[in-house]
Each structure stands twice: as structure tokens, then as C-alpha cells.
Amino acid sequence: DTGVSQDPRHKITKRGQNVTFRCDPISEHNRLYWYRQTLGQGPEFLTYFQNEAQLEKSRLLSDRFSAERPKGSFSTLEIQRTEQGDSAMYLCASSFAPGTYPEQFFGPGTRLTVL
Amino acid sequence: AQKVTQAQTEISVVEKEDVTLDCVYETRDTTYYLFWYKQPPSGELVFLIRRNSFDEQNEISGRYSWNFQKSTSSFNFTITASQVVDSAVYFCALSDGYGGSQGNLIFGKGTKLSVKP
Helix, strand or coil: CCCCEEECCEEEECCCCCEEEEEECCCCCCEEEEEEECCCCCCEEEEEEECCEEEEECCCCCCCEEEECCCCCCEEEEECCCCHHHCEEEEEEEECCCCCCCCCEECCCEEEEEC | CCEEECCCCEEEEECCCCEEECCEEECCCCCEEEEEEEECCCCCCEEEEEEECCCCCCEEECCEEEEEEHHHCEEEEEECCCCHHHCEEEEEEEEECHHHCCCCCEECCCEEEEEEC
16 A cells, blocks of 8 residues: 555543654655644644655644654654643645645544543 | 635535535635545545646536636535435645645635435
């Protein structure tokens, strides 16, 4: 399967703990995106990378959030000192852009529950 | 400011009925892309269609069709002869810039479609 994969699929943690999620994009894609989705809402953009470079960060991405894509392949999203408001589905997507076919392909998501 | 509005929060139809999902967008860019995604109960977003701002041709794919009208800033999605498997949340999304060069997608809040047998 050459789709976008995310690990873990589910994470339950206690408030104040740190968590890290991993995303493996489609191999030929140069861009990797992170979104957050809460119940009943559409996904909200957090940040994206083009190769290794982090090109844009949303103001939703507080100082407790950090993302990396060290070799331009997989990416990690870390949340430090988790809060109950961080509970959400974290989605990763990849694409080849800019180009004629800029659609983003999404992974299955990591559902975070902060107790 | 960029914005996508899906005014219909939930729609319920009986199998074989036709249904149209509305999407209205706002952008100041002259070059942009519009997308529809499907999110079934399993949760994974599935790409359905892309349309760029220079191509106003309507598209049909099987039971699905899309109507793009720049004059009304709308990109509506019609399912003909709906089936139970069409039950999902459908999202309309916008990306500015050539080839999606602006990066992020701006999503609407989604329309939950329930198709009853």
C-alpha cells in the first residue's frame, strides 16, 4: 500500500504529558501537511513542509506544538504539556505541488484523547 | 479572506433519490483550486475531484456530477440515484494560488449525508 500512513491511530494521554505522532507520506510527494479536526468541523490547517523546509505555520500552532521533517520524508508532530483542548483527530496529508494535480491525499489520522 | 461555506449541515434522503450538496467560496485570488472530499464513518478523507479556477466545465463521473459557477462562487456536488454507501460527511475545500502553491486547504464545515434504504 503506497498511501499516507500515520502512527499511532489512537493515543490516550493524561493532561501535561508529551505526545508524538508520525506521518509517512506518499513517497513521490514533496509536500506534507498537518491538520487538526474536531467533532463536527472540517479539518483545520496546522503546518506544512516542502521537502525539509517548514513553509507555513497556522496561528493555531501554539508554542507547545512542534513539527519536523528532517530528511524530507516522514514527519513528526509533537505536542508538549497536553491540554484537554488538544483532544482531536490529527490528520496528515501529502501532495506534489505546485503543479497540475495539487490535490492532497490524507492518511487515516491519529485520534488523541487527553484525560 | 478565504472562506468556504457549506450551508447544509445534514441531509437525509431515501435510496435512489438525487441529492445536491452546496458549496460557496470566497477568495481574492484569481487562480485557485476547489476540491470535494468524502469522509465515510471510518474517518479517512477520500479525494473526489479537483477543479481549477480557469476551467468552468461541469464534470460527471458515474453517479457524481459537479457544477462550478464562478459568477456565483459556487461548486455544487450532485449524487444521482443515491445509495446507502454514499452516506458520509462531504467536505468542500479551497486552495489558492497556481497548482495549489499557497499550500493549505481551507475546508467548509461539511455536510453529513444519510441515505436510508
